[in-house]
Amino acid sequence: MSLRSALLALLRVGPMSGYDLQKQFSQSVGHVWHAADSQIYPELRKMANEGLVVAEEQPRGERGVRRIYHVTDAGDQAFLAWMNSPPEYQRTRDAAHLRAAYLESAEPDAARSFLRAHIEHWTYELSCWDGELAHIEALDNPMLVNRLRVTDERDHERTIAYKRFAYEGLAARARSEIAWAQHGLETVDRLERGRSERS
Amino acid sequence: MSLRSALLALLRVGPMSGYDLQKQFSQSVGHVWHAADSQIYPELRKMANEGLVVAEEQPRGERGVRRIYHVTDAGDQAFLAWMNSPPEYQRTRDAAHLRAAYLESAEPDAARSFLRAHIEHWTYELSCWDGELAHIEALDNPMLVNRLRVTDERDHERTIAYKRFAYEGLAARARSEIAWAQHGLETVDRLERGRSERS
DNA sequence: TGGTGCATGTAAGCAGTTACATGATTAG
DNA sequence: CTAATCATGTAACTGCTTACATGCACCA
Numbered sequence: 001m002s003l004r005s006a007l008l009a010l011l012r013v014g015p016m017s018g019y020d021l022q023k024q025f026s027q028s029v030g031h032v033w034h035a036a037d038s039q040i041y042p043e044l045r046k047m048a049n050e051g052l053v054v055a056e057e058q059p060r061g062e063r064g065v066r067r068i069y070h071v072t073d074a075g076d077q078a079f080l081a082w083m084n085s086p087p088e089y090q091r092t093r094d095a096a097h098l099r100a101a102y103l104e105s106a107e108p109d110a111a112r113s114f115l116r117a118h119i120e121h122w123t124y125e126l127s128c129w130d131g132e133l134a135h136i137e138a139l140d141n142p143m144l145v146n147r148l149r150v151t152d153e154r155d156h157e158r159t160i161a162y163k164r165f166a167y168e169g170l171a172a173r174a175r176s177e178i179a180w181a182q183h184g185l186e187t188v189d190r191l192e193r194g195r196s197e198r199s
Numbered sequence: 200m201s202l203r204s205a206l207l208a209l210l211r212v213g214p215m216s217g218y219d220l221q222k223q224f225s226q227s228v229g230h231v232w233h234a235a236d237s238q239i240y241p242e243l244r245k246m247a248n249e250g251l252v253v254a255e256e257q258p259r260g261e262r263g264v265r266r267i268y269h270v271t272d273a274g275d276q277a278f279l280a281w282m283n284s285p286p287e288y289q290r291t292r293d294a295a296h297l298r299a300a301y302l303e304s305a306e307p308d309a310a311r312s313f314l315r316a317h318i319e320h321w322t323y324e325l326s327c328w329d330g331e332l333a334h335i336e337a338l339d340n341p342m343l344v345n346r347l348r349v350t351d352e353r354d355h356e357r358t359i360a361y362k363r364f365a366y367e368g369l370a371a372r373a374r375s376e377i378a379w380a381q382h383g384l385e386t387v388d389r390l391e392r393g394r395s396e397r398s
Numbered sequence: 399t400g401g402t403g404c405a406t407g408t409a410a411g412c413a414g415t416t417a418c419a420t421g422a423t424t425a426g
Numbered sequence: 427c428t429a430a431t432c433a434t435g436t437a438a439c440t441g442c443t444t445a446c447a448t449g450c451a452c453c454a
Contacts, residue, residue, distance in 0.1 A: 002292070002294045002297060003441080003442090005297065005298075006297055009297075009300075009301050009304075017404090017405075017406095018405075018406070018407090019403095019404060019405050019406080022405095029297075030290070031291060032291060032293055032296050032297050032300060033291070033292050033293065033294075033297045034289075034290030034291055034292050035442090036442075036443070036444090037405095037406085037407085038407080038408085038409095038442090038443080038444080038445090039441080039442065039443085041405095041406065041407055041408095042407085042408090045407095060404090060405070060406095060449095060450065060451090061449075061450050061451080062449095062450090063449080063450090064405070064406075064449065064450060065405090065406080066404085066405065066406085067405095067406085079304070080304060080305075083298065083301060083302075083304050083305040083309065084305055084306055084309040085309075086312065086313070086316055087294060087295060087298065087313055087316055087317065087320075088294070089320045090233075090414095091229070091233030092230060092231060092232070092233055092324065092369070093201070093232050093233050093414090094231055094232065094369070095201045095232075095286060095287070096286060097231050097365045097366075097368055097369055098201060098204070098205055098208075098228075098231050098232045098365075099204075099281075099282065099286065100361060100364055100365040100368060101208075101231060101361060101362050101364075101365035101366075102208050102282060102361065103282075103357075103361040103364070103365075104354055104357040104358045104360075104361050105208075105278070105279060105282050106279075106282040106283055107283055110282065110283040110284075113285065114285070114286055117285055117286055118286065121286075121288045125291065154394070154397065155303055157390065157393065158302075158303040158390050158394075159303045161303075161386055161390060162299060162300060162301065162302040162303050162386075163300050165299055165300075165302070165382070165383055165386055166296045166297075166299040166300035166302075167296075167300075168379070168382075169296055169299065169376075169379040169383075170291070170293070170296055172375050172378075172379055173372065173375055173376070173379075176371050176372055176375045177368075177372070179371075180367070180368040180371055180372075183364070183367075184364055184368075187360055187361075187364055191356065191357050191360060194356065195353070195357075198353065202413080202414090216432090216433075216434095217433075217434070217435090218431095218432060218433050218434080221433095233414095234414085235414075235415070235416090236433095236434085236435085237414090237415080237416080237417090237435075237436080237437095238413080238414060238415085240433095240434060240435055240436095241435080241436090244435095259421095259422060259423085259432090259433070259434095260421080260422045260423080261421095261422090262421080262422090263421065263422055263423095263432095263433070263434080264433090264434080265432085265433065265434085266433095266434085289442095292442095
């Protein structure tokens with residue numbers, strides 16, 4: 001249900017087409033919740049069938065149709081119900097840590113490559129999230145600006161504070177992953193030194 | 200492919216039935232990679248069809264059959280190939296941080312409940328991982344003991360070190376999530392104080 | 399006329415969840 | 427005898443991925 005909530009959260013800021021939403025998912029929101037285009041269009045159709053959104057159909061050329069989706073009252077309530085409901089957690093399923101637990105089975109160089117790839121991945125994620133944080137602080141994130149425009153001015157501070165809070169959490173996680181993998185590289189070196197000394 | 204790798208990792212320690220594996224997934228390994236029984240049995244069948252494992256069939260009563268799975272050479276190679284291959288990362292999809300980014304839409308009490316649930320969830324996970332770490336240090340984790348038994352003594356140190364490394368990473372992540380949510384609770388209080396002063 | 403961006407999808411398939419379903423063995 | 431544990435699955439469904447597929451509008 002999170003894709004649905006993410007779509008509602010975006011549409012509550014203002015009506016958008018599937019394509020517009022897709023762009024959001026490849027930028028700002030996409031750094032928190034990823035969704036592919038092939039998933040967005042069918043989901044919007046389903047939401048329209050369930051009355052959470054309505055499609056304003058605009059003709060495009062001879063046959064093409066552009067659908068601008070608007071949130072309905074039912075959609076608004078569904079989003080708020082999700083926001084006020086207890087979160088659901090999935091059981092841990094972490095490929096990187098699974099692999100780490102069996103690293104003695106890998107070649108030392110493969111172990112190092114894996115840890116460097118881990119650092120590279122989380123460094124990239126961190127740069128995205130730090131970038132979003134900079135846009136929040138500078139108030140030049142287009143979605144945030146639009147959202148503040150449809151928000152009571154007394155709620156601006158909270159709106160900004162929670163956005164910042166969310167991205168700070170993701171950035172902290174990325175830093176923790178990077179530190180862990182760096183510690184891992186040191187561990188590989190230490191253990192390999194131990195092996196070469198014994199041989 | 201990670202479920203498959205996790206199954207191979209366990210079976211490389213020694214042959215086991217689907218039921219035995221299932222128990223491992225609800226204990227030690229299950230804290231890194233979760234899998235349900237309804238997923239394990241079909242996967243073992245598929246792996247047997249592909250020659251990664253062989254089932255030693257034992258009759259059980261009149262009609263029942265117990266299947267003890269053994270890793271084949273092909274299975275061993277598949278596991279090592281996975282260990283030596285570059286990791287694959289999925290795009291971020293984080294329901295808690297998505298929700299956090301829109302927390303101004305929630306009732307303050309719902310926001311607090313959410314953050315407390317987050318702390319509770321990660322505190323529980325942390326206790327599991329700290330528990331596993333204690334079993335690793337005390338050398339009384341049964342799977343680890345079995346694994347050391349089938350491992351060259353010169354590799355004992357590495358085997359233990361990487362297990363410890365994996366669980367330390369998970370524990371660090373849990374602590375980071377808890378600290379984040381605690382900071383979130385303070386943020387809610389600060390913002391709500393601000394609102395009540397203005398009203 | 400040709401490329402980029404706008405705009406919309408379908409189809410096959412995989413991984414995982416939830417619910418259902420059955421029967422054997424062993425310890426108290 | 428009965429409850430816990432051992433032991434094995436199937437079926438329907440959800441969420442997501444990958445690959446495929448089409449066509450318009452505008453600018454150079």
